[in-house]
Amino acid sequence: xxENILSLIKQKQKLHLNELLKTFKDEELLMSCLKELQxxxxxxxxxxxxxxxxxxxxxxxxxxxxxxGFGFVKDLNDVEQDYFVPxxxxxxxxxxxxxxFTVYKESEERYRANVEDISLRVKSFLIGEIQPSRDGRxxxxxxxxxxxxxxxIVMINSKDFKLxxxxxxxxxxxxVKEKKLFTxxxxxxxxxxxxxxxxxxxxxxxxxxxxxxxxxxxxxxxVAIPINYEDEQVKRRLKNSLVDKNLVTIDGSDSKDLDDAxxxxxTKDGYKLFVAIADVSYYVLPFSPLDNTALYRGNSTYLxxxxxxxxxxxxxxxxxxxxxxEDKLCMVSEMDFDNNGVMKNKKxxxxxxxxxxxxxxxxxxxxxxxxxxxxxxxxxxxxxxxKELHELIDKERVSRGSIDFDVPEPKIVLDKExxxxxxxxxxxxxxxxxxxxxxxxxxxxxxxxxFEKNLPYVYRNHGAPKEENLIExxxxxxxxxxxxKLTDLEKVNPKTIRMALDQISKQxxxxxxxxxxNVTLLKFMEKAAYELENIGxxxxxxxxxxxxxxxxxxxxxxxxxxxxxxYLIDKDLRDFKLDLNEKFINKACKIINETEKNSVNAERExxxxxxxxxxxxxxxxxxxxxxxxxxxFGLFVQLSNCVEGLIHISELPEFTFDxxxxxxxxKQNKVFRLGQKVKIKVKNADVKKRIIDFVLV
Numbered sequence: 001x002x003e004n005i006l007s008l009i010k011q012k013q014k015l016h017l018n019e020l021l022k023t024f025k026d027e028e029l030l031m032s033c034l035k036e037l038q039x040x041x042x043x044x045x046x047x048x049x050x051x052x053x054x055x056x057x058x059x060x061x062x063x064x065x066x067x068x069g070f071g072f073v074k075d076l077n078d079v080e081q082d083y084f085v086p087x088x089x090x091x092x093x094x095x096x097x098x099x100x101f102t103v104y105k106e107s108e109e110r111y112r113a114n115v116e117d118i119s120l121r122v123k124s125f126l127i128g129e130i131q132p133s134r135d136g137r138x139x140x141x142x143x144x145x146x147x148x149x150x151x152x153i154v155m156i157n158s159k160d161f162k163l164x165x166x167x168x169x170x171x172x173x174x175x176v177k178e179k180k181l182f183t184x185x186x187x188x189x190x191x192x193x194x195x196x197x198x199x200x201x202x203x204x205x206x207x208x209x210x211x212x213x214x215x216x217x218x219x220x221x222x223v224a225i226p227i228n229y230e231d232e233q234v235k236r237r238l239k240n241s242l243v244d245k246n247l248v249t250i251d252g253s254d255s256k257d258l259d260d261a262x263x264x265x266x267t268k269d270g271y272k273l274f275v276a277i278a279d280v281s282y283y284v285l286p287f288s289p290l291d292n293t294a295l296y297r298g299n300s301t302y303l304x305x306x307x308x309x310x311x312x313x314x315x316x317x318x319x320x321x322x323x324x325x326e327d328k329l330c331m332v333s334e335m336d337f338d339n340n341g342v343m344k345n346k347k348x349x350x351x352x353x354x355x356x357x358x359x360x361x362x363x364x365x366x367x368x369x370x371x372x373x374x375x376x377x378x379x380x381x382x383x384x385x386x387k388e389l390h391e392l393i394d395k396e397r398v399s400r401g402s403i404d405f406d407v408p409e410p411k412i413v414l415d416k417e418x419x420x421x422x423x424x425x426x427x428x429x430x431x432x433x434x435x436x437x438x439x440x441x442x443x444x445x446x447x448x449x450x451f452e453k454n455l456p457y458v459y460r461n462h463g464a465p466k467e468e469n470l471i472e473x474x475x476x477x478x479x480x481x482x483x484x485k486l487t488d489l490e491k492v493n494p495k496t497i498r499m500a501l502d503q504i505s506k507q508x509x510x511x512x513x514x515x516x517x518n519v520t521l522l523k524f525m526e527k528a529a530y531e532l533e534n535i536g537x538x539x540x541x542x543x544x545x546x547x548x549x550x551x552x553x554x555x556x557x558x559x560x561x562x563x564x565x566x567y568l569i570d571k572d573l574r575d576f577k578l579d580l581n582e583k584f585i586n587k588a589c590k591i592i593n594e595t596e597k598n599s600v601n602a603e604r605e606x607x608x609x610x611x612x613x614x615x616x617x618x619x620x621x622x623x624x625x626x627x628x629x630x631x632x633f634g635l636f637v638q639l640s641n642c643v644e645g646l647i648h649i650s651e652l653p654e655f656t657f658d659x660x661x662x663x664x665x666x667k668q669n670k671v672f673r674l675g676q677k678v679k680i681k682v683k684n685a686d687v688k689k690r691i692i693d694f695v696l697v
Contacts, residue, residue, distance in 0.1 A: 001024070001029060001030075001033055002033045002036065002037060004024075005020065005024065005030065005033050005034065005037065006037060006042060006043070006053075008020070008023060009043055009051055009052075009053045010053045010055070012053070013052070013053050013057055013058065014050060014051065014052045014053065014058065015050070015051055016049060016050055016051070017045075017049035017050075017051060018049070020034075020051065034051065038119075039587070041054055041060050041076050041077050042054055044058065044060045044098075044100045044117070044119040045119060046100065046117040046118060046119050047118060047119075047121070048117075050117060052100045052116075052117070052119075054077065054100075057102060058100050058101070058102060058116065059075055059077070059100070059101055059102070059103065060075075060076050060077065060098065060099070060100055060101075060119065061073040061074050061075045061076055061082075061083075061098070061099055061101055061113075062074050062076060062096065062097070062098055062099075062122075063085065063090075063093050063094075063095060063096070063097050063099050063115065064095050064096070064147060065085075065090065065093075065094065065095040065147045065148075065150070066146075066147070066150075067146050067147070067149045067150055068150065069087040069150045070084065070085060070086055070087050071084075071085040071090055071093070071095070072084060072085065073085050073099060073101050073113050073115070076098070083101070083103055083111055083112060083113035084110075084111075084112050084113065085101070085112070085113045085114070085115060086112060089112070089113065089114040089115055090115055091114070091115040091116065091117070091118075092118070092176045092177075093115045093118055093176075094121075094123060094147070094148070094151075094173070094176055094181070095123070095145070095147030095148065096122040096123045096147070097118050097120065097121055097122060097123070098118070098119045098120035098122060099115045099116075099117065099118055099119060100115070100116045100117040100118075100119055101113045101114060101115050101116055102114050102116055121173070123173060124172065124173055125170055125171060125172050125173060125186065125204070126141075126143045126144075126145065126148060126153075126170070126171050126173060126183065127143070127144050127145075127168065127169070127170055127189070127201045127202075127204045127205050128141050128142050128143040128144050128148075128153075128168075128169060128171070129141075129142055129144075129166060129167060129168050129169065129192040129688070130142075130163050130164065130165060130166065130167040130169060131165060131166075132165060139158075139163050139164070139165070140153070141153045141155055141169060141171060141183070144201070144205055145205065148181065150179070151176075151179055151180065151181040152179055152180050152181070153171070153180075153181045153183055154180055154181065154182050154183065155171060155183055155184070155185050156174070156182060156183070156184055157184050157185050158185065160185070161185055161188060166191060166192045166193055167188055167189075167190075167191070167192065168188070168189035168190050168191065168192045168197055168198065168200075168201045169185055169187070169188055169189065170185075170186045170187040170189060170201075170204055171183035171184060171185050171186060172184045172185075172186050189201050189204070192687075192688055193687055193688070194418075194613075194687075195304070195418075195419075195420055195606075195609045195610045195612075195613040195687060196304075196305075196414070196418035196419075198606075198609045198687065199303045199304055199306055199606050199609070200306075202303070202602050202605045202606050202609065203301065203303060203308055203602055205602070205605070206598040206599070206601055206602040206605075207598055208297075208301050208308055208598060208599065208602055209297075209308075210306075210308050212293060212312050213289075213293070215289040216289045216290055216292075216293040216312060217312055218289070219288055219289040219290045220290060220311070220312040220314045220315055221314065223283045223284070223285075223290070223315070223319075224283070224314035224315055224318055224319045225319070226319075227327055227328075227329060227352075233282065233350075234329070234352070236350065236569075237329070237350045237351050237352050238352070240332070240349045240350065240351045241351060241352050241353075242263070242274065242276060242330070242332065242351050242352065242353040242354075243327065243352055243353060243354045245263050245274065245353070246263055246356045246378050246379055246382050247261040247262065247263040247274065247276055247353050247354070247355055247356060248261060248262065248263070248355060248356055248357045248358075248359050248379060248382070248383075249261045249262075249322050249324070249355050249357075249358050249359065250262070250359045250360070250361060250364055250431055250434075250435050251358075251359075251360065251361070252360065252361060253360045253361075253362065256307075256316070256317040256321065257300070257307075257309065257316045257317055257320075257321055257552045257553060258278075258321045258322045258323060258355075258358065259277060259278040259280075259320070259321070259322065259549070259550050259551060259552040259553065260275060260276070260277050260278075260322070260435070260439060260549050260550070261275075261276045261277075261322050261330075261353060261355050262274065262275055262276075262386065262435070262438050263276075263382065264382060264385050264386040264389050265382070265385065266385055267336065269336070269338060269339075269344070270336065270337045270338040270339045270344070271336070271337045271385070271388070271389040271392075272334065272335070272336055272337075273334070273335045273336075273337065273389060273438060273441065273442075274332055274333075274334050275332065275333045275335075275438055275439065275441070275442035275549065276322070276330040276331075276332045276351065276353045277330055277331050277332070277333075277442070277548060277549050277550075277551065277557075277561075278320045278321065278322055278328065278329075278330060278551060278552055279320075279328075279329040279330050279331050279350065279551075279561065280311070280315070280320050280551035280552055280557075280558050280561065281331075281551065281558055281561040281562050281565065282329050283315055283319060283320060284311070284315070284558060286562070290311065290312075290315070293310075293311075294310050294311055294555050294558065295555055295588060295591060295592075296591065296595070297310045297555070297595060298310070298554075298555050298591060298592040298594070298595025298596060298598075298599075299553055299554045299555065299592065299595055299596055299599055300316070300552070300553035300554075301598075301599040301602055301603065302603065303602060303603060303606040304412040304414065304420075304606050304607075304610055305412070305414045305418065309552075309553070310552070310553055310554070310555065311552060315552070316552050316553070320551075320552050321552065322353070322355050323355065323358065324355045324356065324357055324358040325354065325355070325356075326354065326355070327352055327353075327354050328352065328353055328354070328355070329350070329351075329352060330350075330351050330352065330353045331348065331349070331350060331351070331548075331561050331564065331565075332348065332349055332350075332351045332353075333346065333347075333348050333441075333442035333445045333446055333548065334346070334347050334348070334349070335441055335442070335445050337389060337392065337393065339392070340392060340395075340396060341389070341391075341392030341393040341394070341395055341396035341397075342396055343441060343444070343445065346445035346446075346448065346449060347449075348445070348446050348449060348564055348568065349568075349569070350565070350569060356376075356379060357375060357376075357379055359375075359383075361427070361429065361431045361432050361435075362427075362429075364383060364430075364431035364434075365427075365429040365430055365431045367380065367383060367384075368383075368387055368429075368430045368431065369429075369430075386434060386438075387430065387434065390430070390433070390434040390437050390438070393437045393438075393441060394433070394437055397437070397440075397540070397541065398498065400541040401494075401495040401497070401498050401541040402498070402539070402540050402541040402542075403497055403498055403501065403538075403539050403540075403541075407515050407518055407519055408425035408426060408428070408515060408642060409425070409426045409642070410423050410424070410425065410426065410607055410611070410641070410642035410643070411423070411424050411425065411426040411427075412606075412607065412610045419613075420610045420611075420613045420614040421614075422614070422641075423610065423611060423614050423641045423642060423643055424641055424642075425640075425641065425642055439549040440540060440542075442548055442549055443460070443545055443546055443547060443548050443549060444540075444542050444544065444545055446546060446548045446560065446564060447459060447460075447534070447542075447544040447545050447546040447548075448544050449564075449568070450546075450563065450564070450567060451534055451544045453567065455563070455567055455573070455578065455581075456532065456563070456578055456581040456582040456585055457532070457534075457546065457560070457563055457585070458530055458531075458532070458546055458547075458556050458559050458560055458563070458585055458588075458589065459530070459531055459532070459533070459534040459535075459544070459545065459546050460528060460529075460530060460537060460545045460546050460547050460556070461528065461529055461530075461531045461533075461534065461535045461536065461537065461545070462525075462526060462527075462528040462529075462536070462537040462538045462539050462540070462545075463526040463535055463538060464494040464526070464538045465494055465497075465524055465525050465526060465538070466526075467492045469524040469525075470491060470492050470494065470497075470524065471491065471492060472524060473520065473521060473524040474486075474491045474500070476520060476662065476674075477500070477504065477517065477520070479661055479662065479663075479673070480517065480673065480674060480675055482503060482504055482507050482508070482517075483503070483507070484499070484500040484503045484504075485499075485503060486499060486500065494538060495541075497521070501518060501521070504517055504518060508675070510626070510677070511640075512625070512626045512638060512639075512640050513626045513675045513677065515626075515638075516626050516627070516628040516638055516674065516675055517674065517675045519628070520674065525538075525539070526538070529589070529593050530547075530556050530588075530589040530592055530593055530596075531589055532582060532585045532586055532589065546560055547560065548560045548561070548564075554592075555588065555592050555595075556588075556592055559585070559588060563581065566581075605690060608690040608691075609687060609690050611643045611644070611685075611692060612685045612686055612687045612689075612690055612691065612692055613685075613687050614643070614685075615643060615645070615682055615685035615692050616685045616687065618682050618685075619682050619683070619684070619685065620681060620682060621681065621682050622679060622680065622681050622697050623639050623640075623679070623680055623681075623682070624639075624640075624677060624678070624679055624680075625637040625638055625639045625640075625645075625677070625678055625679075625680050625694075626638050626675060626676065626677055626678070627672060627673065627674055627675060627676045627677075627678060628644060628674070629674070630657070630662050630663060630664055630672060630673060630674055631657070632649070632657040632659075633646075633648065633649050634646050634647050634648045634649045634650075634651070634652065635647040635652070635664065635672055635678075637678060637680055637694055643692065644692070645680070645682065645685075645691075645692035645693060645694040646691065646692070646693055646694065647678075647680065647693075647694045647695060647696060648693065649664075651695050651696065652664060652672075652696075654666040654667060655670075655672070661673075662674065678696060679696070679697040680694040680695065680696060680697060681694065681695050681696075681697050682694060683695045
């Protein structure tokens with residue numbers, strides 16, 4: 001039927017839905033086919049129910065509108081291609097809209113686009129702040145996103161609120177008319193001068209909703225009940241029960257969603273590792289309100305002192321969380337390792353566990369470093385055996401080329417009133433790396449089990465960097481005076497990246513300088529993504545990888561649990577089910593790849609806000625920093641606490657940017673380059689603009 005529908009739409013190029021309904025009487029099937037064709041960008045379906053054939057005449061794209069009023073539309077069937085859209089061709093579209101457009105030739109080499117219709121309004125609300133108008137007579141809404149600053153924004157219900165300068169506000173987009181954007185105030189968020197209020201506004205900016213809807217909360221209440229040991233799905237776990245084993249959780253001191261526990265024992269051939277993961281899939285059923293919410297959230301987001309969870313607290317911190325001394329339903333990856341840290345056997349199954357201790361990273365690090373602990377001897381002995389296995393796994397992973405950047409992340413320290421009182425590099429001791437290694441092993445094990453069966457699955461892929469990117473990176477680090485001692489052939493071999501990083505570590509003594517140089521590699525690497533087809537994970541030197549260990553906070557892991565149960569426990573391999581899985585995986589991966597990106601960007605913006613608030617208390621103070629980036633408009637300098645600020649080019653008279661060598665240089669050949677130590681003074685810090693300005697001392 002899809003082909004017949006598409007053929008008719010192609011013949012007409014555009015037609016109203018009513019015309020299709022006259023020809024195709026089965027309305028439900030027609031709608032389903034149109035949705036499928038729309039998802040494949042073969043047609044576009046406007047809000048007024050006009051259906052367009054996407055081909056030579058009509059194209060579908062995503063539009064971004066500049067502050068100056070013009071836009072660029074990216075062709076969703078050819079993402080490398082975008083077209084200029086003049087202000088008079090926008091046709092009431094706003095930035096991020098999915099639009100139907102036509103292309104016309106303006107001159108010999110220049111094409112332009114004209115927006116014909118809007119197929120999807122992606123943006124339903126805006127975040128911004130209240131500021132006095134230029135003449136001081138009114139209070140205006142100033143949106144945070146630059147693409148909306150060329151509109152006059154009308155708040156139709158402004159009289160219902162006590163508006164004042166510097167309030168952060170969320171408004172719903174109602175309509176666009178010429179240069180006016182009509183909106184309705186939905187929520188007063190807080191004070192734009194305080195980082196804690198800006199955290200929530202940033203979450204909204206990136207489509208991360210701090211609140212759950214009523215249906216999702218009611219669904220959580222229904223399922224968040226004590227374990228029913230008479231349930232057949234619980235009974236069948238008893239033969240694999242881990243209740244008597246000394247499983248423990250190891251997390252940060254402020255963590256509440258505990259989704260992984262570990263236990264290690266010695267065997268005659270090496271070691272046995274148990275990684276037990278909260279069985280969220282038992283509570284969150286497919287297509288339930290909880291499931292729909294989790295899918296479109298994609299993951300939990302961690303913003304300074306605030307967690308915006310994927311699942312309501314009754315699950316994330318309650319029935320699903322592996323809290324100590326409570327029976328919990330879990331999925332287990334059980335792995336056997338030899339004395340060289342090589343995984344020899346693996347299996348995965350449902351179980352019940354009972355965590356014997358809720359340990360913190362600091363506590364376990366103290367045990368490893370100082371041999372100090374007040375825990376039971378059985379737990380201490382188990383942790384020491386765990387450390388042995390971790391070291392073997394680590395050595396084996398290094399030998400196959402796994403890349404460990406070990407770049408410090410900023411930890412934002414807030415007081416009880418949520419003021420930013422300190423920023424420090426986040427600790428990453430032995431216990432943090434131990435848990436990381438054990439989780440990677442579990443993720444590899446369950447990926448390999450299903451990959452060997454050739455069944456539809458969710459893989460966490462990370463492609464090898466391109467040769468030209470590796471050459472560019474090696475040229476960059478050579479310009480910094482680092483001799484990587486590799487042949488030209490070795491430089492384009494991704495497996496030698498580890499050797500190059502080792503040389504950087506040996507030749508650069510200063511930790512901050514080493515960190516900023518190591519980070520340069522990230523921009524030459526491919527991005528990791530969730531996908532149906534396995535291509536391996538380059539960064540971890542893994543031929544087959546997935547995410548299994550965090551179903552409380554990642555939807556990908558919840559999906560993996562469901563497929564493990566379907567394939568291995570229920571043994572449901574019916575063709576139609578496998579087809580449905582494949583379609584759902586493709587759909588879900590698009591969503592969760594996007595939500596992951598949103599969370600990363602939101603976390604980055606929150607860090608900028610918190611850093612700016614912290615540095616407002618340190619104006620005129622002097623620090624030593626390291627040049628983290630050299631750009632045409634100035635130098636970014638990173639301090640030892642991970643705070644970054646800009647020395648604008650206007651503060652560097654006579655210096656010009658050399659793009660070939662990536663340096664700033666003046667006529668006297670004085671040079672600023674990546675990794676160079678400089679002394680700076682804090683000139684300015686602006687919480688609203690999320691910027692910090694430095695000057696040289």
